[in-house]
Every structure is written in C-alpha cells, then in structure tokens.
Amino acid sequence: MNMSQTKDIRTEEFLINMGPQHPSTHGVLFLEVKLDGEIVVDCTTHIGYLHRSMEKIAENRTYTQFIPFTDRIDYVASMNNNLGYVTAVEKLMNLEVPERAKYIRVIVAELNRIASHLIGIGTFAQDLGAFATPLFYCFREREKIIDIFDRICGNRLTYNYMRIGGVQFDLPKGIDETIKQFIAYMRPKLDDYDTLLTYNAIFLARSKGIGVLPKSLAIDYSVSGPNLRASGVRWDIRKEEPYLVYEKMEFDIPVGVNGDAWDRYKVRIEEMRQSLRIVEQALGALPEGDPTVKAGRIQKIAPGEAYMRTENPRGELGFYIVSDGSTYPYRLKIRAPSFSNLALLPELVKGLKVADIICVLGSLDILMGEIDR
Amino acid sequence: MLTALTFIFMLTAAFAVLGFIAVSAMFLIWWERKVSAHIQSRFGPMRVGWHGVLQSIADAVKLLLKEDIRPARADKLIWWLAPFFAVVPSVMVFVAIPFGRTLVPRDLNIGILYIMAISSVCVIGVFMAGWGSNNKYSLLGGMRAGAQIISYELPLVLSIIAVVMRAGTPSMQKIVASQGSCWNIFHPDMMLVSVIYMISATAEVNRTPFDIPEAESELVAGFHTEYSGMKFAMFFVGEYTNLFIVAAIATTLFLGGWHGPILPPVVWFLIKTYALVFVWMWVRWTFPRVRVDQLMAFAWKVLTPAALVNLAIVGWLLLKR
Numbered sequence: 001m002n003m004s005q006t007k008d009i010r011t012e013e014f015l016i017n018m019g020p021q022h023p024s025t026h027g028v029l030f031l032e033v034k035l036d037g038e039i040v041v042d043c044t045t046h047i048g049y050l051h052r053s054m055e056k057i058a059e060n061r062t063y064t065q066f067i068p069f070t071d072r073i074d075y076v077a078s079m080n081n082n083l084g085y086v087t088a089v090e091k092l093m094n095l096e097v098p099e100r101a102k103y104i105r106v107i108v109a110e111l112n113r114i115a116s117h118l119i120g121i122g123t124f125a126q127d128l129g130a131f132a133t134p135l136f137y138c139f140r141e142r143e144k145i146i147d148i149f150d151r152i153c154g155n156r157l158t159y160n161y162m163r164i165g166g167v168q169f170d171l172p173k174g175i176d177e178t179i180k181q182f183i184a185y186m187r188p189k190l191d192d193y194d195t196l197l198t199y200n201a202i203f204l205a206r207s208k209g210i211g212v213l214p215k216s217l218a219i220d221y222s223v224s225g226p227n228l229r230a231s232g233v234r235w236d237i238r239k240e241e242p243y244l245v246y247e248k249m250e251f252d253i254p255v256g257v258n259g260d261a262w263d264r265y266k267v268r269i270e271e272m273r274q275s276l277r278i279v280e281q282a283l284g285a286l287p288e289g290d291p292t293v294k295a296g297r298i299q300k301i302a303p304g305e306a307y308m309r310t311e312n313p314r315g316e317l318g319f320y321i322v323s324d325g326s327t328y329p330y331r332l333k334i335r336a337p338s339f340s341n342l343a344l345l346p347e348l349v350k351g352l353k354v355a356d357i358i359c360v361l362g363s364l365d366i367l368m369g370e371i372d373r
Numbered sequence: 374m375l376t377a378l379t380f381i382f383m384l385t386a387a388f389a390v391l392g393f394i395a396v397s398a399m400f401l402i403w404w405e406r407k408v409s410a411h412i413q414s415r416f417g418p419m420r421v422g423w424h425g426v427l428q429s430i431a432d433a434v435k436l437l438l439k440e441d442i443r444p445a446r447a448d449k450l451i452w453w454l455a456p457f458f459a460v461v462p463s464v465m466v467f468v469a470i471p472f473g474r475t476l477v478p479r480d481l482n483i484g485i486l487y488i489m490a491i492s493s494v495c496v497i498g499v500f501m502a503g504w505g506s507n508n509k510y511s512l513l514g515g516m517r518a519g520a521q522i523i524s525y526e527l528p529l530v531l532s533i534i535a536v537v538m539r540a541g542t543p544s545m546q547k548i549v550a551s552q553g554s555c556w557n558i559f560h561p562d563m564m565l566v567s568v569i570y571m572i573s574a575t576a577e578v579n580r581t582p583f584d585i586p587e588a589e590s591e592l593v594a595g596f597h598t599e600y601s602g603m604k605f606a607m608f609f610v611g612e613y614t615n616l617f618i619v620a621a622i623a624t625t626l627f628l629g630g631w632h633g634p635i636l637p638p639v640v641w642f643l644i645k646t647y648a649l650v651f652v653w654m655w656v657r658w659t660f661p662r663v664r665v666d667q668l669m670a671f672a673w674k675v676l677t678p679a680a681l682v683n684l685a686i687v688g689w690l691l692l693k694r
Binding site: 014016038125128129130131132133136137140196197200202203205206353354355356 | 409413513584658660661663667
C-alpha cells in the first residue's frame with residue numbers, strides 16, 4: 001500500500017430517499033436528500049403521488065357538482081376550500097349572498113382554520129420528537145370542532161357544506177351555545193400549549209433560528225399565509241381584500257420577527273386566538289334570515305372569467321374560472337398555497353442537519369392533497 | 374470449591390433473575406403504554422385482561438409467531454448476532470444488583486465497575502444492528518447511537534466515581550450500607566452528581582429527549598428498522614431491561630438502595646426503582662427530542678466539565694473530613 005492511498009481517504013456524499021413512505025413527510029412526499037454525514041448538501045422534492053386531475057375533472061362537472069371535489073383538495077380545511085370555490089363562482093356570476101349565509105361561512109371557515117392549525121402544530125411537535133403527546137392534545141380539541149361541524153352539516157371531514165349562493169343547511173338550533181362553550185374551552189387550552197411546548201427549552205433549541213426565511217425570499221417564492229407572516233410581512237387577504245363580512249370583524253394579523261420555524265409555529269398559535277375572536281364576533285352579529293339556496297342546482301353562467309383568492313389556513317387559495325356560457329366551467333385553475341410553500345424547502349434546508357429537514361418541513365405545514373390536487 | 378449445592382444455588386439464582394427480567398420488561402412495556410395513554414388523555418390497552426395487563430403477553434406471542442425477515446443484502450452474521458449483544462449484557466449486569474440485604478446474586482467487590490463495563494457492551498449490539506442491516510437509516514441510527522452512548526458514558530462514569538469515592542468502595546452492597554443513616558441524594562455534594570447521572574442515564578438508554586438513535590420522525594426506527602419478530606422483541610426487551618437497570622443503579626447509588634422502614638428491603642428497592650422509571654416515562658412523554666449536535670455539545674461542554682468540577686469538590690471535601 002503506497003502513501004497516496006492512505007493519505008486521501010475518499011469520502012462520499014450519502015444519498016437518502018425520504019419518502020414517499022416515511023413517518024414524517026406529511027403524506028406521500030418524496031425527498032431526495034444528499035447528505036455529507038449528518039449535514040444536508042442538497043434536497044430535491046418529488047411530488048405527484050397524490051395527483052387526481054382535479055382541474056380536468058372540473059371541466060366535466062357542473063359548477064355545483066365540483067364542490068365536493070374541493071373538499072378533497074385540502075382535506076384538513078375543507079370548509080375553507082368550499083368557501084374559496086363558491087366565492088369564485090359567485091364572483092363570476094355576480095351573485096349576492098344572503099347576509100346570514102356570509103356570517104355562517106365566516107364562522108365555519110374560522111373554526112376550520114383552528115382545526116387545521118391544530119393539526120399543523122400537533123404534527124410539527126411530533127416531528128420534533130415530542131412523542132405524540134401534543135398531537136393527541138391537538139386532536140382532542142379538533143374533535144370538538146368536528147363535532148360542531150357534524151351537527152351543522154352531517155360530515156366530519158369532507159363537509160360539502162357551502163353552495164353557490166349560500167350554504168346547504170341553516171345552523172341547527174342551539175349550536176351557537178355549543179360554539180360559545182368551545183370558545184371558552186379553547187382559550188385556556190392555547191395557554192396550555194404555551195406552557196407545554198412554546199417556551200420549552202428543548203423546543204426552542206430545536207426550532208429557533210432553524211430554516212430562517214427572509215422577507216425577500218418569501219416574496220420571491222410567492223409564499224403566503226402564516227409562513228409569509230412569520231417572516232414579518234403583514235399580508236392577510238382577509239384584511240387586504242376583505243370578502244364576506246371580514247371588514248366588519250375586528251382582529252389582528254400576528255406577524256413573526258425572524259421567519260424561523262419557531263415563528264411559523266407561534267404565528268399559528270396566535271392566529272388561533274384571533275380566529276376565536278372572529279367566531280365570537282360573528283356569532284354575536286349573526287342576522288336572521290334564510291341562508292340556504294333556493295335556486296336550481298345547474299347554473300348556466302354567462303361567458304367570462306373570474307379569479308377569487310381567499311385566505312386559507314395555509315395561505316392564499318385562488319380559483320381561476322373561465323366560463324364559455326355552458327353549464328360546465330371551460331377551465332378551472334387552482335392556486336394552492338402549499339405548492340409555493342413546498343418549493344421553498346430546498347432553499348431552506350441546505351447546510352442544516354437531517355433532523356432539521358423534518359423540522360422545517362413540519363413548520364411549513366404543507367399538505368400533499370393540495371400540492372398534487 | 375464448587376460443590377453441588379453452590380451450583381444448584383447459582384442455577385436457581387440465574388433462573389430467578391431471568392424470570393424477573395422477563396416479567397419486569399413485560400410489566401414496564403405495559404406500564405409505559407398506560408402512563409403514556411393517561412398523559413395523552415387516552416386509555417391505552419384495555420382489551421386483554423384487566424385494563425390490558427396481559428397485553429404484553431399477547432404481543433410476545435404475536436412477535437414469536439411472526440416471520441423473521443432478513444434483508445436480502447444484510448451482513449448475515451453481524452445482523453443475526455446484534456440482538457444478542459443488545460440483551461445479554463443487560464442480563465449479565467443483574468449479577469451485581471442488590472435487591473435486598475442478602476438478596477443479590479453475587480456481591481462482587483468491584484460491583485459498580487463491573488456493571489459499567491458490561492453495560493457498555495450494549496452499544497456494540499446497536500452498532501452491529503445499524504451496520505449489518507445494510508439500510509441507510511439503520512446506519513445513521515447506529516452511528517448516532519455509537520457517538521451518543523460513548524459520549525454520555527463519560528459524565529455517567531464521572532458521576533458514579535464521586536459516589537464510589539464517598540462510600541470508599543465500588544461494591545454495591547457496601548455503597549448501600551454506607552447510606553444507612555442518610556441517603557446520598559440528601560448530601561449537598563451529591564445532588565449535582567445525581568442530576569448528572571439522571572441526564573446521562575437517559576441518554577444511555579436512548580429515551581426522549583435523547584432518543585436520537587431511534588428518532589422515529591427522522592430515521593423511521595433507526596438501528597432496528599430492519600428487524601422483525603423475535604429479534605425486534607429482543608431489542609425491545611433489552612431496552613426496557615436497561616431502563617430498569619439504570620433506575621436500579623440510581624436507587625442503589627443515590628436513594629439508599631433497599632434501606633427503608635417497616636416494609637421488607639426488596640419491596641423498598643422495587644418501589645424506589647419503579648418510581649424512578651416513572652420519572653423517565655414522564656419525561657419521555659412530555660419533552661421534544663434534541664438534535665444530534667446539540668446532544669453531543671451538551672455532553673462534552675456541559676455535563677462532562679460539570680461532573681469533573683463536582684468530582685474535584687467531592688475529593689476536596691473528603692480530604693477535609
């Protein structure tokens with residue numbers, strides 16, 4: 001053996017395939033990670049394992065028939081997806097919605113935002129190795145919201161509740177008391193999360209300063225929702241372009257300072273507090289009337305196009321609809337927030353450790369159903 | 374001289390210890406599931422027996438009947454041997470653990486040194502599993518385990534040495550005897566030592582917040598990803614036996630071993646040990662996991678210097694006495 005052989009021992013980069021079946025890739029995401037020891041050199045995302053051709057299906061369905069499909073785009077926040085779609089169609093039709101329906105939509109959308117954020121922070125804590133305990137607490141609270149939805153529309157996950165021009169059913173009797181009880185129950189629980197997780201030393205060490213997303217990069221990648229606000233950009237469509245009755249509601253937009261994983265988590269916790277405020281106000285101002293739709297199920301919409309964006313729990317959800325005057329949309333394009341948020345991942349994880357990929361991914365709170373559509 | 378009587382005695386002791394290990398591991402697995410369930414506002418196992426007490430037996434039967442799958446390109450011998458390396462040292466350690474005044478398989482005069490030496494062998498099993506499986510996740514888990522366990526051995530041994538210096542002997546029985554009037558943990562110079570021991574021991578048995586080698590959310594299951602059936606069960610039993618051992622050592626070194634009023638010594642020993650095990654379970658189901666570099670930094674920059682300084686203080690106090 002000569003000296004030159006022993007001198008330069010060859011070290012190799014280590015390619016690891018994370019997913020599509022991995023405990024913490026939040027669905028069927030496939031990450032191709034190049035490692036130098038424990039340090040991430042490169043990370044490529046591969047998507048498409050959950051593609052269901054939603055946009056093409058829409059071209060062969062009437063406007064009302066497509067509503068249940070929107071449930072399945074982001075199955076964690078179905079109400080918000082229903083909302084995004086029906087408001088887009090209403091914008092295309094120039095349809096005015098009964099006042100009571102608007103309030104009901106705001107109530108269910110904000111409740112679903114809380115449910116979605118609960119899953120977001122629960123799985124994030126799970127990704128950081130807090131063995132299932134915060135996740136179970138989050139699911140316990142989410143269960144109460146699901147029970148409320150169960151009473152409102154009969155479904156627990158894919159609600160199919162909103163209709164073009166209103167909602168499917170009026171609120172059942174006594175539900176406002178249940179929602180008020182839930183608000184009273186939820187507020188102290190959020191403080192519990194602060195003591196269990198938010199200011200825990202290990203939690204801080206794991207998430208502070210990890211995956212820092214600078215303002216400019218966030219805007220370049222068209223990041224939206226809590227991830228954008230965590231980077232310090234005060235942008236919320238509920239404030240910027242108020243739809244439904246959001247301009248009458250009083251709420252703050254929580255923003256982060258550093259744009260790291262902890263800020264993204266903290267913004268979600270704060271947003272839940274704000275959502276509780278909105279639900280409380282909307283319940284108080286709920287007008288009388290009939291929110292259900294009397295019109296026929298099949299709409300013939302005059303030729304034209306409309307783009308409507310709403311604030312989904314994960315960011316800006318946009319529906320672009322082109323009508324050619326028939327009963328089917330000519331083209332429907334969905335702008336899903338998780339798609340842009342995931343595109344960012346390789347930028348954020350370079351140079352971090354393996355464990356940090358999971359931390360950053362968890363903090364972005366992506367949802368594969370929405371990315372692949 | 375090895376007479377027939379001593380031989381029979383040793384055989385009985387060996388079987389008693391093995392039986393105890395099996396029952397204890399099964400009990401701990403059931404208990405951990407119950408503790409975690411109640412922390413997480415669930416019930417845990419409820420179907421098999423009263424509140425699921427027989428769940429572990431059902432699981433053991435299931436694991437025994439499972440197919441033993443070997444990855445196609447695994448390193449056969451190393452892969453096959455690894456589970457034994459995980460269990461056998463844990464069993465050997467029981468030789469020197471004093472359950473009661475006379476209830477100790479063999480009171481070795483180098484007691485604690487023997488325990489530390491033998492229990493260090495476990496890491497070889499973990500490393501063999503990581504290497505032999507020919508799986509990248511396993512390899513990462515095995516490497517992490519090697520680095521972690523070796524790093525935490527240092528503060529662990531340094532904290533134990535402080536106790537040995539105080540008692541003046543490494544024999545487990547004599548260490549217990551020296552705490553007849555006052556448990557070690559109540560001595561001001563031993564408090565820091567016991568904290569250091571508890572933290573290092575958590576890392577030694579790979580439990581949250583130091584469960585890096587397994588790190589489910591990152592490495593699937595770390596070094597035992599590729600093991601199934603009885604081989605997986607052996608890793609599992611080894612893990613819970615180790616948990617019992619570190620708790621038993623902590624009881625012996627800091628909580629006065631089998632000393633205690635009214636109840637028989639062995640009952641006191643078990644109460645203290647299982648109370649400590651409960652603390653570890655409580656921690657596991659509450660805290661997130663630290664990152665691998667933070668873990669190493671904590672061992673080398675905080676725990677080891679603290680243990681060294683503490684050792685110097687204990688020595689100085691002994692000289693003054």
